[in-house]
Amino acid sequence: MTALVVVSHSDPDSLTQHVARATADAIRATGGEVDIADLGVENFDPRFSEADLDLFRGNGSAPADVVAEQKRIDRAEHLILVFPMYWWSMPALLKGWIDRVFVSGWAYEFTPGSEFVKKLDRLTVHLIPVAGDDAESFERHGVYEAFRTQIERGIVEYCGATMGSTTFVHESDTKSRDTLAAEIRDLSESIAARVAGLASAVAR
Numbered sequence: 001m002t003a004l005v006v007v008s009h010s011d012p013d014s015l016t017q018h019v020a021r022a023t024a025d026a027i028r029a030t031g032g033e034v035d036i037a038d039l040g041v042e043n044f045d046p047r048f049s050e051a052d053l054d055l056f057r058g059n060g061s062a063p064a065d066v067v068a069e070q071k072r073i074d075r076a077e078h079l080i081l082v083f084p085m086y087w088w089s090m091p092a093l094l095k096g097w098i099d100r101v102f103v104s105g106w107a108y109e110f111t112p113g114s115e116f117v118k119k120l121d122r123l124t125v126h127l128i129p130v131a132g133d134d135a136e137s138f139e140r141h142g143v144y145e146a147f148r149t150q151i152e153r154g155i156v157e158y159c160g161a162t163m164g165s166t167t168f169v170h171e172s173d174t175k176s177r178d179t180l181a182a183e184i185r186d187l188s189e190s191i192a193a194r195v196a197g198l199a200s201a202v203a204r
């Protein structure tokens, strides 16, 4: 599989879901193989359970639902996360997916006294956050910088994956449908080109 699109939004008619479908369609149009993981529809449980904690502490093994997600990511070269910005970050459902799935032993190897090993170096990650606010406000409040620190560096690069691109959709609740449609077409084609190996620069 070329790409796995992970989407976190409870409304199938939302802009976020539309962006996820458009991106998957654009990748298919370039001949890529793509799977969509709709975390809400699939009822992924984002709660960090006792079993997850045991694993983090070096005991037991990963729960079956976590292993299933890891296998799905293992089949992809590109991981594309599509989500609405909630409180300058990602929704709890997606954050819980990362907390539970990107664990020691699979995403990285941390053993006290040994060298830290990043294990996702075969994966390229693309982020598509959909935000109600505008770009000027994000810049002024340092949201882009926070996003780079917490998500690009703190999660993606921490595990050794390559940051492919981050493309914000801004003013999601206020821009005209036509403007948003044009933006979504451009961003989905741009990501599809990157996934197909036709472009490499990081967009913002």
Ligand SMILES: Cc1cc2nc3c(=O)[nH]c(=O)nc-3n(C[C@H](O)[C@H](O)[C@H](O)COP(=O)(O)O)c2cc1C
Residues within 6 Å of the ligand: 009, 014, 015, 016, 017, 084, 085, 086, 087, 088, 089, 130, 131, 132, 133, 134, 172, 173
């Ligand atoms: C709980 C919650 C928190 C939100 N926090 C932010 C935020 O921090 N920054 C922002 O720009 N928009 C924020 N929004 C607005 C959403 O990002 C926006 O409504 C969404 O992107 C619209 O796309 P959708 O149709 O896919 O839901 C928030 C919305 C909700 C429901």
